[in-house]
Amino acid sequence: MDLFLLVLDLLGTFVFAISGATVGVRNRLDLFGVLVLSFAAATSGGIARDVLIGATPPVALVNWHYLAVACVAGLVTFHRYADIERLRNPVQLFDAMGLALFAVSGATKALEFGLGPVSATLLGMLTGIGGGIARDMLVARTPVVLQADLYAVAAMAGAAVVVAGHWLALPEAAVAVAGALICFGLRYMSIRHGWGLPVAQHRDP
């Protein structure tokens, strides 16, 4: 099971790193800048979570697998940018899988550190969306995850399922799968069928 989780975690790291590298290439960063953005997009959510719960140094800095996976994803994107662009649709689905996994693992880790239900839900959401926020802030644009349809909401829903399951003492693995499916499902419906939340109406002054 632990190996299964590690594989999923590194898969999430891989797809988030691709999204970071893509943004880096589009903003004409050099090779190293692209790798920095890959690593930031893949690990900022988990690093922020670890700093906030006091689990320093963060696992993404201590365990070199994260850096290696992010760098491979960054190098592939750098050298095969045209192919990645053509894959945009599959990448979106992988990204939704990464979001689901990070939201679930983030909430689980927060619960293990003794945080309450509200904090654990928030930290699960943050683990999922933190990488995308860091990626976009590094290239000075409003984070897409705050604008996109059901992105942060999906992460929070997945984290909330984990927290509720923990509270009800349900089996951990089943709850993790359910949370990940809820998160992925919401995000998928948003991508495929345009599900979204309202935007406030206002006239510009």
Place this chain on the structure above:
Amino acid sequence: MDLFLLVLDLLGTFVFAISGATVGVRNRLDLFGVLVLSFAAATSGGIARDVLIGATPPVALVNWHYLAVACVAGLVTFHRYADIERLRNPVQLFDAMGLALFAVSGATKALEFGLGPVSATLLGMLTGIGGGIARDMLVARTPVVLQADLYAVAAMAGAAVVVAGHWLALPEAAVAVAGALICFGLRYMSIRHGWGLPVAQHRDP
């Protein structure tokens, strides 16, 4: 007294959350993005302070009142944006009150954690202005609190009063009130009478 402080703290959270939600609506974020910005504006200063002094997990994540108050403020702003816009002047005054309170409570908490006078003053200022910085960076603009008239200065002055009072062993409550009044007063004079600091003269190359 503790209830009094909690009420003030949550009032500060409320008005800062309104400022975050207002920025979110103007940048056409969806409902959830607006709530994220409300929470970020209201709590980032305190969260940064808690992380920097090692008080993890931060109180704004552990105590659900902060999230609840920020969400209520965000929902109100989302649904009554036109009314909030019309209230801009009262909101600025509430914002100045929030700034004063956060600067004072931030410096007090830093002193309680054993930090020295310079650090405690800096952390009081950061507690006051951190939310506004996070809010503006999330929508990719230069933080208003770095440009606006006597904003960060007012926060630092309020925090410095608390630190000086602590050093002179004056009664804590009186010092807190004095610090808050100094901060609020400076900010008020800046809003009402245009007090400000010089801007460097330079020719663009």
Place this chain on the structure above:
Amino acid sequence: MDLFLLVLDLLGTFVFAISGATVGVRNRLDLFGVLVLSFAAATSGGIARDVLIGATPPVALVNWHYLAVACVAGLVTFHRYADIERLRNPVQLFDAMGLALFAVSGATKALEFGLGPVSATLLGMLTGIGGGIARDMLVARTPVVLQADLYAVAAMAGAAVVVAGHWLALPEAAVAVAGALICFGLRYMSIRHGWGLPVAQHRDP
């Protein structure tokens, strides 16, 4: 030796603060905003490192020398902006010296806190480039250190030398000097002779 290191550290703080103040003046911040940017540019790298390794509160907040040096640099830049602009070339060299020093001291501190080779290299790099990233994000632009020629790379190379020397149990002072020279040398060759890394080719959609 300790005095020597402190002098170098504060010299690095001074030149990084100048770079922050320069950006502040160009973005028409008021005097206080310029000082905040000076301090952020000079200390964010070290503060991020200290938070990530759990060494809270960060030394740059505890030791008032950092604040004092950053403020002096900010005030000088504010009042003598034209002179600083004319000095741009020497400032770039001082900045490269600061980068070298921070990368070496950051990696050394991470090793002292028991981090492994990959983490220590990353944290050395982050200590060197963190200030420049914070400075540019505060004025809402893509960090120059992610775009500029051999900036982050130079910091990582310097940190890697320190880590390798530690692993080989070589004398610490010699390793520190070697790491700093590698970092400075790479950055110097980039400034003087245009050394750089490739940028990915892509057609805009």
